[in-house]
Amino acid sequence: MSTAVDDELWSAIGDPIRRTMIDLLLSDGPGTATSLSRRLPVTRQAVSKHLAVLDRVGLIHAESAGRERHYQVDEAQLARAVAQLSAVGSTWDARLRRIKRIAEAIERSRITKEGE
Amino acid sequence: MSTAVDDELWSAIGDPIRRTMIDLLLSDGPGTATSLSRRLPVTRQAVSKHLAVLDRVGLIHAESAGRERHYQVDEAQLARAVAQLSAVGSTWDARLRRIKRIAEAIERSRITKEGE
C-alpha cells in the first residue's frame, strides 16, 4: 500500500518544526539556517539538521551564495506530498463512511428483528 | 497556527507503523495487540506501545473482553485528524498557487521591460 519513499515524505512533514519551516519558506521566500532559527524555538544547528532531512527527501533544495546557503521549497515535490496527504485522508474518510453505513444497516436489521 | 494537540495528532499519524495500524483497524474491524502484530513487521510489544500512543491522543480506544483487549478506531477523532491533514494540504496548495502566480507576473513584467 505505502512505499518507502512515501514513508520518508510522511516522516519529513510529520515533524512540527519541519512543517513550520516549510510554512516559513513558503510565506517568506528562500531562507538560511540562521534566518529560520531566528523564527523558531530551536538552535541553528537543530534547524540545520531538519534542513538536511527535508533536502534528502527532496522537499527543499539549497543554493550557495557566498558564505550563505539559501534553501527554498521544491514546488513539485511539495505538491506530491500534498497529494499523499489528501490520498490518505480520503481513504480514511471513505472507510469511515463505509463503517457508518454498515453500522446503520445493522441497526436497521436489529430493529426489524425486534419487530418480528 | 498549530496547537500542541494538533502536533500530537500529527506525530501520532506521522509514524508509518501507526498509520498501517489504523488502516488495519479500519479495514478489518477491532483487533488486539497480538492480532495486529501478526500483520506487522514488529513485535507485539512494539505494537502495544504504538497502541498506547494512539490511545493517549484519542484516535483509538480499548475494550477489555476476558483476557483480550480489543482496540478500535474512534471515528470522531480520526475525522478530526483527517480534517487537519486536508487543512495543511490546502494551505500549502494555496501558497504554491500564489507563488506560481507571482512568478508569472514577474515573468510578464520582465518581458515588458525588455520590450521598452
Add this chain to the structure above:
DNA sequence: CTCGTGTGCAACAAAAGGTTGCGCTTCGGG
C-alpha cells in the same frame, strides 16, 4: 488443575532530535 495464549512490566539497545563547543570560510569597514 494444567497448559496454551494474551497481556503488561522492566531492562536494555539503537535511532532521532536537541544542545554546546570548535574551527573554517567569507564579507566588509578601518
Add this chain to the structure above:
DNA sequence: CCCGAAGCGCAACCTTTTGTTGCACACGAG
C-alpha cells in the same frame, strides 16, 4: 590589506522515542 563579525559544518554529548528480549501474571479450554 587585514581583522573582526557573521554564517556554516563537524563532533561530542544528552534525552526521548522506538524496538527488542525476558519474565511474571491472568484467563479459558480440555
